[in-house]
Amino acid sequence: MADAGTAPPRYLEIKRSIVDALKSGQLKAGDRVASESEIVAQFGVSRMTANRALRELRDAGILVRRAGSGSYVADPKPIGHIIEIRNIADEVRSRGRSYRPRVLSNTALRADGVSAALLATRAGAPIFRSLIVHHEAEFPLQLEERLVLAAAAPGYIDADFTAVTPNEYLSRVAPLERVEHRVAARKPEESVRTLLGMKPDEPVLVMTRRTWSRGRVVSYAVLTHPADRYELSATFEVGV
Template identity: 30%
Template sequence: MSGDTTLHSRILADIEGQIVSGEWPPGHRLPFEVDLAAQYGCSRMTVNKVMAQLVRSGLIERRKKSGSFVAQPKAQSAVLEIHDIKDEVQSLKLAYGYALIARTVRRSDAEDMRRLGLSKGTDVLDITCLHTAGHEPFCLEKRLINLAMVPQAADFEFVEIAPGPWLLAEVPWTSAQHTIQAISADKDAVKLLKLSAHEACLVIERQTWGQGGPVTNVRLTYPGNRHVVTAQFKPGG
């Protein structure tokens, strides 16, 4: 690991720790980038990359000419909890099943780096698996795990246990982001979810971070006519 990468991870972990612990509450102004660079003995560019990652994860916000501040919770945003797919299926009173389709350890490519928000390449675990409900396809899962953050995943087979619950039990996470979109079924979805060509699918993409960097990116593809997403809202304080 290079010096820049080590410093990047250290600064990121330190700031995330201050925010997650509540030491820096919402609205707290972070030290200026030039001051952080002097504190850690690094270039301002390294600090800027850390700040950009914190903005992407929603932990801080930048205000022109004022600096960076711990972000206020956004009342208008839907908060989607990270559910185990097994629980989703069992809530429908159906038998749950899981099958590993493919598992590969490899060096990250440009698309992997984009999905995980990595500035440099690292080893990743690429997993494809299928969840079933009542012996019918329920959800196609395609997941990348950042092995720089979760090296023990490289030795776990994921034959009996799905990666989602394993990660929840193994790695504390500090923040997550969901993206939901409707797409036409690709060839993998057509085959594994037993769909017709170009049938509508619902895709939930989730990025999860821990202290120190991105942990995993997962794309969950559901048949569009068999799945809905529900989010609960509460009025702002």
């Protein structure tokens, strides 16, 4: 183990000086930073050390390289969830429509190999599986199939999902810490098409969502929407 008083490698010292200048406002997006030659003279290091510091800052997205001109502070990228986590009941009501759930099942199971991998648990661990169709007015808007780790939300099996959505319930008992989203367009199976009241050949938009709370996976949901009744959007600010 290194001694607490050991000086950091020189390339780290160079990187920290640039990052500190960004934090203090001394450097801003679009500003040119010192060249390799200037860093060599300023810090008394080799060109290889200067190159490594600039290269690692570029790889991290902090700097950009302009051929024949030098290295510059990169423009900030939009940061945030592209798809907002919203309770579907609130989403429907915000449009002035009535919301109605149809709870098809909510059962206790033992995790098989697939569900254990999705929930990052062991095979045989207690889990819950719920299947619900969410309606906007009288039109099916979303089929939700959700796996939940019983140890993370033991009361899930007894929850009344005609009064509260799974999203709402889990937000209370296992506050959201991390989310993983994936979205894809697919052709639905006949059973899914029937539950969503769809015509043959209509595509669906499928979002898979895995959530974490208190350092562990809590749930894995497959949210299926008729593509002609649902769209995903996002609003975020970008740096000027």
